[in-house]
Amino acid sequence: MNDVRELLEDIITSEKLIYGVLSKLKKKSNSIYTKVSVKPVLIKNEKVIQFTYHYDNKVMHKNLSFNQAIENITKLMNDYFRQAMLFTVDADYQILVSKKGKVKILKKKPSRKKVNLSHNRKKNYIIEENKPYPFLVRLGVMNEKGKVYSKKYDKFKQINRFLEMVSDTITTLENKTTLNIVDFGCGKSYLTFALYHYLVNILGYDVNIVGLDLKKNVIEFCNQVAMDLKYEKLKFKHGDIKSFEEFEKVDMVVTLHACNTATDDALAKAVKWGADIIMSVPCCQHELFNKIHNPIMKPMEKHGIIKERLASLITDSLRANVLEILGYSTQMLEFISIEHTPKNILIRAIKKENINKNAVEEYKNFKTFWNINDPYIEQAMGDNLTNVLKMSK
Numbered sequence: 001m002n003d004v005r006e007l008l009e010d011i012i013t014s015e016k017l018i019y020g021v022l023s024k025l026k027k028k029s030n031s032i033y034t035k036v037s038v039k040p041v042l043i044k045n046e047k048v049i050q051f052t053y054h055y056d057n058k059v060m061h062k063n064l065s066f067n068q069a070i071e072n073i074t075k076l077m078n079d080y081f082r083q084a085m086l087f088t089v090d091a092d093y094q095i096l097v098s099k100k101g102k103v104k105i106l107k108k109k110p111s112r113k114k115v116n117l118s119h120n121r122k123k124n125y126i127i128e129e130n131k132p133y134p135f136l137v138r139l140g141v142m143n144e145k146g147k148v149y150s151k152k153y154d155k156f157k158q159i160n161r162f163l164e165m166v167s168d169t170i171t172t173l174e175n176k177t178t179l180n181i182v183d184f185g186c187g188k189s190y191l192t193f194a195l196y197h198y199l200v201n202i203l204g205y206d207v208n209i210v211g212l213d214l215k216k217n218v219i220e221f222c223n224q225v226a227m228d229l230k231y232e233k234l235k236f237k238h239g240d241i242k243s244f245e246e247f248e249k250v251d252m253v254v255t256l257h258a259c260n261t262a263t264d265d266a267l268a269k270a271v272k273w274g275a276d277i278i279m280s281v282p283c284c285q286h287e288l289f290n291k292i293h294n295p296i297m298k299p300m301e302k303h304g305i306i307k308e309r310l311a312s313l314i315t316d317s318l319r320a321n322v323l324e325i326l327g328y329s330t331q332m333l334e335f336i337s338i339e340h341t342p343k344n345i346l347i348r349a350i351k352k353e354n355i356n357k358n359a360v361e362e363y364k365n366f367k368t369f370w371n372i373n374d375p376y377i378e379q380a381m382g383d384n385l386t387n388v389l390k391m392s393k
Helices: 002-013 066-079 134-138 150-173 190-202 216-228 262-273 295-301 304-325 358-369 376-381 383-391
Strands: 017-025 035-043 046-054 059-064 081-088 092-097 103-108 178-184 206-213 234-238 252-259 277-283 328-334 345-351
Touching: 002 066, 002 081, 002 092, 002 103, 017 066, 017 150, 035 066, 046 066, 059 066, 066 081, 134 190, 134 216, 150 190, 150 277, 150 345, 178 190, 178 262, 190 206, 190 216, 190 234, 190 252, 206 216, 216 234, 252 262, 262 277, 262 304, 262 376, 262 383, 277 304, 295 304, 304 328, 304 345, 304 358, 304 376, 304 383, 358 383, 376 383
Parallel strands: 178 206, 178 252, 206 234, 252 277
Antiparallel strands: 017 035, 017 081, 035 046, 046 059, 081 092, 092 103, 277 345, 328 345
């Protein structure tokens, strides 16, 4: 690990580090974090390195001095992780540790810009303000000088929040030569265009991205914009989720605001493909409203507005649990501030194992508590799920 320590001493003490992610555990355990991210921050006028420990269902933060950070990262790479991506002002470094402990460091061109560390600073976005981006100009988010229109500023923040979430998971796909990505219910495709720009123009990935929607006029518009922008590997198609068969294997599935059980169909499709990353923001969840019941919860159930929100939370909890059963690590994240919309929960799932039988009992007990029988997600998942549930009886 001497080479790793020397690299860390250089990039941390000289304040070149922008962001880093340690991933791929040497030994998998339910009790340990799945990855660790690091970044410099300014707290009470002191520059420190903030460590974010990512567990399956939570994150924890720890701030360390530069010297402590060097020691900690070195130890984490020596004891726990096989891979790290370190983004600096001069270069991107990929650290690979073999099963025999041999270290390999790959150096690439820098893909990120240094940020202002002050907590009082203006928000630093992946898509910057006051810089014109052709796709955002065409979609009416900013003018030709890069000024974001006031009525589109929430959309601008939403785009950046989405890209931040993608950024946190992209190391999962870094060994892929070409990324196949599907966006179900893409609508006007603000996020689809942003994802293409981020992966291709910023990170340099080779991609095939398809946006799918039931509105023909929207599809025609988006295809014309993609053609005008020369986004050659971004296509939009008219059709529904169930009948889509464009790819045999998909690496990432995005589904934002698919109504009611359409989200379940999209999740089922993603699992069938064995997608490495799933990002879903459900919408209009009606299925369980008249199905959930527990006498103890009557004070909540008797109020329609409370029961509606309760049904949405239960629905998303079931979905996350099902994905865990089928081998995904899931997180529930705030997509955008609840002051803008109550439909702000994003389910982010990363493929880890084939099957997690430990999550089955949790799922069954949860259904029993709420008196739920045969939820649609079980039908959508089909044999992928029912066979596991039967095996665990």
